[in-house]
Amino acid sequence: MQQISSPHTPAALATRFTNVAHKWVEDGPAERAEAARRKLLQAIAEKEPATLNEVAAAVARGAPAVSRSVEALVRAGLVERQADPDNRRRLALRLSSAGLDELSRNPSANRMLRTKFERLAHSELRAVERAVEILERGL
Known part of the structure; x- marks a missing residue:
């Protein structure tokens, strides 16, 4: 029987994060x-x-x-x-x-991200900001 990986494991989150990052940053x-x-x-x-x-x-x-x-x-x-x-x-x-x-x-990647972030709602932007704070703390 094949075990299905939880979408909340560190490995699954790393894969999802990598996929999303590649879509957001050229x-x-x-x-x-x-x-x-x-x-x-x-x-x-x-x-x-x-x-x-x-x-x-x-x-x-x-x-x-x-x-x-x-x-x-x-x-x-x-x-x-x-x-x-x-x-x-x-x-x-x-x-x-x-x-x-x-x-x-600013590098061109920053300009592209800024354009994408400008399309987000304030609540979404705040959620991204919180995620970045968490990621920065973990470095």
Whole structure:
């Protein structure tokens, strides 16, 4: 006899939550690229003046891959590279004003969620807020 799983078990709730989250938040290539770019910008901002190795460690990626990504950020005008005054062989990375602006903007996923949340009734929005509070407490 097959046992039917309760919809209230942690495993069942995890599955349901994952399914709902995927419907609410876009997770395509553009969103993943934006998240990776923001992660790099944040790592540089936190370590300024950052070295390539510091950024690679912060984002848990290899230095060659991070070097290519940083090069793209430099070409896009988001990051500035300068020789470290204490060690000319080492480059110091800083966010440009455009990079700071990019990092201060809400990610596109937040804008999409905001639009969806604006469609909810006040009572529904309060219920979502309570659920988020519970989830935050559990982290």
